[in-house]
Amino acid sequence: MQIDFEQKTVQLKVVYYGPALSGKTTNLVCIHRICAPSNRGRLMTLETRDDRTLFFDLLPLHFESDSGLKITVKVFTVPGQVIHNATRRLVLQGADAVAFIADSRISQIGQNQASFLNLKENLKQNGLNLKTMPLVIQFNKRDLPGIRSDAEIDDMATKGREPVFKAVATQGTGVLETFLGLIEITWERLNAWHDLTGKFGIDGDTLLKSLRRQLELNE
Numbered sequence: 001m002q003i004d005f006e007q008k009t010v011q012l013k014v015v016y017y018g019p020a021l022s023g024k025t026t027n028l029v030c031i032h033r034i035c036a037p038s039n040r041g042r043l044m045t046l047e048t049r050d051d052r053t054l055f056f057d058l059l060p061l062h063f064e065s066d067s068g069l070k071i072t073v074k075v076f077t078v079p080g081q082v083i084h085n086a087t088r089r090l091v092l093q094g095a096d097a098v099a100f101i102a103d104s105r106i107s108q109i110g111q112n113q114a115s116f117l118n119l120k121e122n123l124k125q126n127g128l129n130l131k132t133m134p135l136v137i138q139f140n141k142r143d144l145p146g147i148r149s150d151a152e153i154d155d156m157a158t159k160g161r162e163p164v165f166k167a168v169a170t171q172g173t174g175v176l177e178t179f180l181g182l183i184e185i186t187w188e189r190l191n192a193w194h195d196l197t198g199k200f201g202i203d204g205d206t207l208l209k210s211l212r213r214q215l216e217l218n219e
Helices: 024-034 082-092 106-125 150-159 175-194 196-200 204-214
Strands: 002-004 009-017 059-064 070-077 097-103 135-140 164-166
Touching (some): 009 024, 024 070, 024 097, 024 135, 059 204, 082 106, 097 175, 150 164, 164 175
Parallel strands (some): 009 097, 135 164
Antiparallel strands (some): 002 009, 059 070
């Protein structure tokens, strides 16, 4: 997190992580599409022959409190292919929160596990700790055959500390729930560390309501 007390700005960095083709970019494209045009920045994608998200997608969302505090949420994706590990590690630098996008298909369990271990190691290489990092897990592609059952995912959710969401990102299902759930726990963690409510007079509910308005959600 970057805080400028003189300019009253807080910049949060959120990274969408996961195995190749799990739906990371689809999540960001969906969020960007429904966001009010006046409140969204340019969605930038670097496409290559090997990976259509070789570097990152960037989505600035803005919030301003009554006290004048401006909060910018920047959302990045990382390439899932194994050969792009150096890029993943680079994008994770300075991350405040991570959304891990898993593929729900049983055939992809091994890929999900390998990617999660890779996330843990790359956070460590950046001086970050998975245990203290705000994290949510999304099980995407719930519309495909051969997926892990709802009961299995629900059971997994009860055993871990991370909120778990189910999604069909191509249809927009579960995308915003994942994003707002991550922002909520990120704010709670950062507020506990830095007392942002005491310093700037803003609470998490106000922040989430503002983001919902920007994402054109009705309360």
